[in-house]
Amino acid sequence: MIDPGDPSAAHPPEGVAHPRTIRSFVRRAGRTTTGQARAFEALGPTYVVPFQPTPLDLPATFGRTAPVILEIGFGMGEATAHIAALMPEKNFLCCEVHEPGVGALLKRIGDQELQNIRIVQHDAVEVLGKMLVPACLDGIHVFFPDPWHKLRHNKRRLIQPALVALLASRLKHGAYLHCATDWEPYAQQMLEVLRGEVMLRNTAEGFAPKPEYRPETKFERRGLRLGHGVWDVVFRKV
Numbered sequence: 001m002i003d004p005g006d007p008s009a010a011h012p013p014e015g016v017a018h019p020r021t022i023r024s025f026v027r028r029a030g031r032t033t034t035g036q037a038r039a040f041e042a043l044g045p046t047y048v049v050p051f052q053p054t055p056l057d058l059p060a061t062f063g064r065t066a067p068v069i070l071e072i073g074f075g076m077g078e079a080t081a082h083i084a085a086l087m088p089e090k091n092f093l094c095c096e097v098h099e100p101g102v103g104a105l106l107k108r109i110g111d112q113e114l115q116n117i118r119i120v121q122h123d124a125v126e127v128l129g130k131m132l133v134p135a136c137l138d139g140i141h142v143f144f145p146d147p148w149h150k151l152r153h154n155k156r157r158l159i160q161p162a163l164v165a166l167l168a169s170r171l172k173h174g175a176y177l178h179c180a181t182d183w184e185p186y187a188q189q190m191l192e193v194l195r196g197e198v199m200l201r202n203t204a205e206g207f208a209p210k211p212e213y214r215p216e217t218k219f220e221r222r223g224l225r226l227g228h229g230v231w232d233v234v235f236r237k238v
């Protein structure tokens, strides 16, 4: 079970072995293309924010005060770049651990001249717990998080009560949490876990209609090809 709020997990007492942490990702090897590597070199210093174990100054990070949307696990950044271009008035803080994905989003930032994205190449659970203070976010996007299909791996799923409580605590009142998946059992889990969080209210009866801003991603198209459905869940902080 993810316990992002437990400070002892990050700083075990001296002499005690570091407890095993269950993470929602595995570090995959992946090829960074030449274009991505160039984007890293040219744009990394401006658009990649190093992980820090202390609260981030959001206006200073983006160079302006604007609503902030957090995205967890942007993959190759397809939806991220689309939405950031659609909403230039918002700031997007985007977490991804997969290096080629970070390179791919940097390349999109360069190609599309996007100013409103900052990337943290780090575990979003730690970013939430350490870099973001309560009630600082206007929205959170979690699109197609790893479904961890096998029952014995289900505990690695991001959307679980402890993490959802942490997510909700970082939202401002009235701000939203939008999750999407193409894996039905995970969609049901999302609905159940979000319904169980007292800080959140569903914006729909059950699953939400797909908000227009979310484009069809590669993962979604693949799922649709395999005959899966796609489910969106949108809750607001009360």
Ligand SMILES: C[S@@+](CC[C@H](N)C(=O)[O-])C[C@H]1O[C@@H](n2cnc3c(N)ncnc32)[C@H](O)[C@@H]1O
Pocket: 024, 025, 072, 073, 074, 075, 076, 077, 078, 079, 095, 096, 097, 098, 101, 122, 123, 124, 125, 142, 143, 144, 145, 146, 147, 158, 217, 218, 219, 220
């Ligand atoms: C299945 S992919 C979906 C990518 C993208 N959202 C899309 O719809 O195309 C899930 C991504 O989440 C990332 N991820 C998983 N857990 C994460 C975490 N704790 N922090 C940051 N990224 C994470 C993985 O590296 C992976 O790239």
